[in-house]
Amino acid sequence: MKSSDIKSPSMKNKRPTLQDVADLVGVTKMTVSRFLRNPDQVSVPLQTKIADALEELGYIPNRAPDILSKSKSHAIGVLLPSLTNQVFAEVIRGIESIVEPAGYQTMLAHYGYSKEAEEARIATLLSYNVDGLIISESYHTERVRKMLAVAGIPVIEIMDSVSPPIEQAIGIDNEAAAYAMTDFMIKRGRQKIVYFAARMDQRTLFKIKGYETAMHDNGLTPLCLKTNSASSFTLGATFLHDALQQQPDTDGIFCTNDDLAIGALYACQKAGIKVPQDISIAGFHGHDISRAMIPRLATVITPREEMGRLAAEHLLSRLQGNPVSQTIIDLPFQIEAGESV
Amino acid sequence: MKSSDIKSPSMKNKRPTLQDVADLVGVTKMTVSRFLRNPDQVSVPLQTKIADALEELGYIPNRAPDILSKSKSHAIGVLLPSLTNQVFAEVIRGIESIVEPAGYQTMLAHYGYSKEAEEARIATLLSYNVDGLIISESYHTERVRKMLAVAGIPVIEIMDSVSPPIEQAIGIDNEAAAYAMTDFMIKRGRQKIVYFAARMDQRTLFKIKGYETAMHDNGLTPLCLKTNSASSFTLGATFLHDALQQQPDTDGIFCTNDDLAIGALYACQKAGIKVPQDISIAGFHGHDISRAMIPRLATVITPREEMGRLAAEHLLSRLQGNPVSQTIIDLPFQIEAGESV
């Protein structure tokens, strides 16, 4: 009689191991392990016995030993700057739609746009032996680059298709997209276009650059309202009033995202300003709401979910041993005219 | 000369272990381990040497051994039915806002409203030795219940505050909320209120029940339009037309979420139907957009993010060994009158 057979009430029964199952059947844990991987490797009478024992004890597989011995977790790390932004929720959805059916687990982390936090989160994700990483932003500290190099796992950077990636980037050209929308508004006769910027991250800076270049190329003077806080509908309204104060003859507003644009648009409606007759308004990203509202919002449609899907697909491909196929994958954006420009 | 000292070019240098660092310094890995946990446990001259070696090799901590030997991962599993729904994005945000500063990692999974998938995802999360689980929905298969019992980790169910929880539930009373909003619309003089339901999950069923009860209590006849597909703005428009066909004198619409309501509202505007004069419209959840739009949407404001935060807080508290304080935590909802009723 082994001690494992004794069940005193004080002893809290911990999660059963393969050994517990094996003891119950009267075989080695190796035999049970074989059964779990391929039942046919085990004699027919044992098959039912083992199956019964597994069921009786409620055995739950344990990946820890495998992670330890093989340094493979079948999990991928996803590191995003924020979870507040709807854009990232859609990216996550895209990633999960690919990663989950492939049998990989997602470890989610975010760093609130702080470089120090980013370092810490990456270290944490690596400490769990994630098999691959999807991160965003294009600039990383030297420490982050070193950690990723040492870890030796595939890394894919998303959101931005311009900056030279660590290994592989999948994103859009934010500058070109902002240029295109600004140019579109100018072509529609707008001259005094103001840019509304929030959350001054790398992508926003790219967009501002595209906007400013387009204005300059057309001999116009850019005006950019900025804040470091997160965007919101109310911020869009606030910005509208600021813009009209600083530049009363403003005839166009291009926002760094749809939230600001919608906020500005509603503020115009409240103030009796006609959109697009008096002021044109354009957003960025093309969330569902922008296409449902009246007037339909002009916006730059970006493939957020596809970006997540593609990132996941390429990551999985590399986990299967394939080399990096394309260093930079530049996804197309689309200028949606809507009715607000 | 040990084999680990040999660095042939063919040999891909894998992630360094504590042993590698120790070898470089000329001590045991135990000493390095001590330094990492508390540098003062190590003599001053060694402190700098070890720090240098760690830096030089770019050592990254490895949680795998600890997970294996202690069966504690410092990770919690979050299992949601879907990532498409904005509600769940906000719940995740709430959870992460608590869990991350506490040094816990989030493992995210979703099951697309399928009970079999839920079983599989829970097994997977448990196989990673998550220390606790936040799951949603209130009904689970026997197998799920057994797995959770065997795993012996704290589990918190969110979204619904009515059904008897496995251990602890944090949510709202969907039926009462739907009753309250229906009653509010009736008090405002509406008689022919139609309910728009999508994604027929448990919570939707509760809401329908609340709506129907309120209608009956007021001597009115309920009419519910249902579909199993996910809700969207366009579905709201489709439902509106269906409703007007089935019941031309419809004077109120109560939607299972804001998306449907906004879709219906815009469809009314397009069709020249005045809201709220001709038809009242109410949504559910109170997303930001509902408060920004014109007219402001009447809606039931639910504390999604707080639900996530609270779930995380209670889970962490239990991970610290505290017992379940309240079996059911019923969070308050709020009827937002808006301008559309």
Add this chain to the structure above:
DNA sequence: TATGATAATGTTACCTGTAACAAAACATGG
């Protein structure tokens, strides 16, 4: 029945950090 082949099961070692115990190095006081 003996023989070799094949199928079924068992044994051992390993992955890496750390708790627990052991030993060595060092310091202090008599």
Add this chain to the structure above:
DNA sequence: CCATGTTTTGTTACAGGTAACATTATCATA
């Protein structure tokens, strides 16, 4: 300079599943 205490470092074992190798059981055929 020894005895004793303290600090610092080393040694051993362990967690649980599985690869790799070893052994035993089974069976068909000579």
